[in-house]
């Protein structure tokens with residue numbers, strides 16, 4: 004079976020155990036690993052590195068596409084393997100190590116990591132660990148369920164360790180479109196003018212002499228852990244659909260809208276599910292991740308095609324999709340995250356971008372990353388790539404968290420990932436505020452009226468009214484702006 | 499003379515006085531006017547509208563390229579002509595009207611206004627008032643010293659009022675390259691692969707039947723009001739040049755660097771002047787405005803070519819440049835701001851972007867717009883277009899303001915325009931901090947050591963050290979984060 008997948012037979016000499024492969028990694032290395040939102044991460048070399056950390060105190064710096072599956076980030080953090088991590092993670096154990104200052108986390112726009120390495124703005128990786136579906140006759144690497152930053156890692160690294168994972172269907176081959184922008188100053192346009200345009204090759208064209216080890220694995224991707232839609236997420240979806248229906252009615256959009264980008268997590272997935280019962284059709288996605296909702300929309304015929312850099316699916320949906328992958332071959336293309344998230348493309352295509360906020364404020368500034376303003380949740384991910392360059396940037400969240408002890412709409416967000424300039428529409432289960440073309444003093448009353456939970460409406464109105472008395476384009480009472488967060492920290496509630 | 503410039507003779511019938519032209523503007527109209535950083539604004543129709551405001555209470559909503567010259571914004575604000583203003587201004591009287599809530603100001607990324615109108619995300623203008631250098635045989639409008647958003651305004655408006663300004667040299671004709679991206683979904687790449695690439699036409703191709711009035715004027719642009727370089731700005735430039743020299747030494751840049759974008763204002767202009775005494779050569783600019791420093795660099799042969807959307811020059815430099823414009827024709831191209839500021843291009847070209855902060859914080863978040871966190875200064879301008887998409891985003895400021903009563907490096911900025919994700923390097927006259935690839939806990943000590951004024955170093959170190967004790971990826975003491983700003987407001991000093 005492995006022999007069928009490694010089509011350059013000379014490379015069969017490189018087949019080794021995970022431990023042997025891990026022994027190639029030098030202390031202090033910069034590793035680039037495959038993996039994006041729990042899809043396509045290396046499955047056995049990272050655990051072998053974890054063992055080394057326990058035995059010989061190995062330390063590495065780790066770069067990936069985004070978060071890893073099979074608890075890989077948690078295991079590495081628990082073993083104190085990592086000194087540095089970029090550009091995204093979503094693991095509770097790693098989060099702790101980041102927040103206590105053990106791991107230096109560089110939270111980066113996901114389209115930028117490969118770009119910054121190519122332009123020598125951050126140091127390149129020296130070793131790449133890449134999950135593959137096959138190795139071609141030329142020794143090129145066919146990726147699996149995510150592309151992420153792997154192409155750049157594999158091309159830049161001095162040595163490449165390949166995990167050939169037989170658990171992935173070989174039907175994945177041919178679904179990838181790997182294109183890497185030229186090095187400046189010889190850069191030309193990225194010639195993607197519509198969702199499915201193919202401009203690259205279906206593999207990573209590495210020099211096969213750099214392939215230092217091949218490890219056989221047979222371990223599936225782990226399942227996404229999104230919660231199912233609930234009453235509130237259905238209400239958020241409802242508000243958004245009403246809003247979009249009105250956009251069509253006003254002639255500002257058509258029934259197929261624009262290609263859609265949709266963020267990770269429970270809420271975003273639930274909102275996309277809502278399109279199932281909508282009047283829109285012939286939809287397209289140009290996103291960084293396809294979740295269960297994408298396949299619901301494919302099944303019902305609402306969605307025509309989708310571009311992504313990874314899958315992030317529940318176990319059941321993953322089984323179904325992978326068993327029937329041939330039927331999706333004409334409808335899905337997997338790209339490097341530098342291309343899936345590229346502002347050049349999202350602006351050209353005019354994406355409708357739906358991302359999730361932890362909290363937003365009365366002026367529409369968004370915090371997507373820092374709990375209490377200080378503690379990292381996951382990272383900014385691709386939200387900043389899309390929010391600034393799509394046609395319409397929408398942020399959603401539930402109006403309250405932790406049984407109402409937290410209001411997700413606050414006087415001032417305690418950390419800003421997306422400024423009011425990059426936020427056109429906000430929605431909670433309470434309602435939606437269309438902020439386009441509005442000044443801060445017009446935004447605040449609308450957000451308060453339409454989005455804030457009744458529990459907090461009087462408090463926030465009071466804050467805003469007193470702030471306005473002091474004047475300013477964006478009125479605030481600086482000495483009070485974070486009092487809700489301070490109360491939460493000291494008394495356990497914002498109320 | 500006017501007859502020579504209006505080459506479509508039938509349009510000579512449309513020549514009227516400023517008052518007659520102004521009478522075509524309906525109450526409540528949305529006006530799109532030419533003008534960008536004091537260059538190329540309409541000179542006589544706006545004052546006639548001001549008269550109407552005084553006489554018949556006219557109110558309009560005003561959209562431009564950026565700030566207007568000849569105190570136009572101030573006069574309009576003083577006469578209470580405007581209910582709404584976008585996307586940028588830089589006038590003390592207007593600032594006051596914005597901050598007291600009289601004028602709704604929509605502070606927008608400068609590349610986005612035309613885009614948002616074309617995509618029906620904000621309402622189109624109904625009347626355009628455009629300064630012209632000539633009208634062609636076809637009735638097309640040749641712009642003057644700025645392009646701004648005028649092409650889109652002229653094409654979208656129901657009626658176009660042209661101010662034909664004889665004070666502008668007719669040598670301007672041919673220097674513009676007017677290109678407007680196609681309406682989605684038929685958008686294709688913007689095919690600019692190097693600074694001077696021309697992809698458009700040298701005029702606005704409006705339907706001549708929409709030209710409702712032509713007004714003759716003979717009033718020059720007003721001069722930029724940048725202060726000359728001083729000791730501190732020279733020191734900032736020095737730090738930046740040392741940093742760039744080291745980039746060349748390390749092989750990360752060449753002697754010609756990358757095309758440069760440089761922000762407006764005294765500090766940015768002074769920093770660019772510093773390149774005069776640098777070892778770099780064969781430089782290029784791809785910027786939104788060319789200031790005096792650009793022409794110093796042209797004269798000395800350091801700078802080869804420059805793309806811009808406007809000039810912003812002192813009186814002496816303007817006289818010199820306009821008298822010798824023919825010699826710059828091969829070296830300068832003037833584009834719509836949608837193209838000069840387009841993230842697609844700034845990412846493709848890999849710009850080095852230098853913009854000015856009012857304040858930045860220990861983690862590298864930047865406030866460019868809000869004094870005290872609440873009061874609008876000018877607007878975000880193009881800084882956000884460039885900071886997220888160039889190869890390297892640099893922010894500069896003096897370490898203190900108002901004789902030391904203000905520290906421009908604070909624990910937490912009281913307003914965020916640019917998040918730490920979009921800030922690679924910060925510099926003050928004290929020194930420079932290279933933040934690339936660093937986590938917040940690495941950024942803070944470096945910024946404190948290299949950039950903070952000695953007056954404030956102990957205070958800020960104390961804040962940071964106490965914050966770190968509480969933990970978090972981005973440590974803060976929320977109840978104290980704005981205490982410096984609060985002290986400034988109550989006691990007149992941050993000390």
Ligand SMILES: CC(C)(COP(=O)(O)OP(=O)(O)OC[C@H]1O[C@@H](n2cnc3c(N)ncnc32)[C@H](O)[C@@H]1OP(=O)(O)O)[C@@H](O)C(=O)NCCC(=O)NCCS
Pocket residue numbers: 265266267268269270271291292358359360361362371372374375380381382383384385386401403404405409410411
């Ligand atoms: C913001 C984000 C964390 C939301 O995730 P989600 O799964 O949709 O949202 P949930 O409502 O389940 O919230 C997740 C947690 O945050 C908590 N939370 C929500 N709002 C909060 C607030 N204002 N303050 C503190 N905690 C909050 C929830 O209670 C929940 O806690 P739990 O894990 O202890 O149950 C997630 O979307 C994210 O990481 N976004 C940033 C990256 C990004 O946008 N990527 C997409 C680009 S493609």
Ligand SMILES: CC(C)(COP(=O)(O)OP(=O)(O)OC[C@H]1O[C@@H](n2cnc3c(N)ncnc32)[C@H](O)[C@@H]1OP(=O)(O)O)[C@@H](O)C(=O)NCCC(=O)NCCS
Pocket residue numbers: 760761762763764765766786787853854855856857866867869870875876877878879880881896898899900904905906
């Ligand atoms: C930030 C900006 C205002 C700086 O302008 P500048 O002329 O270079 O800077 P100066 O040091 O002269 O500062 C301007 C004023 O702000 C004051 N100031 C500076 N730092 C301050 C701070 N931290 N808090 C309050 N005021 C401050 C100065 O004292 C000065 O006041 P004055 O006008 O009363 O003398 C200007 O660059 C800007 O508007 N930028 C935003 C838009 C932008 O970046 N566009 C460029 C894209 S191409």
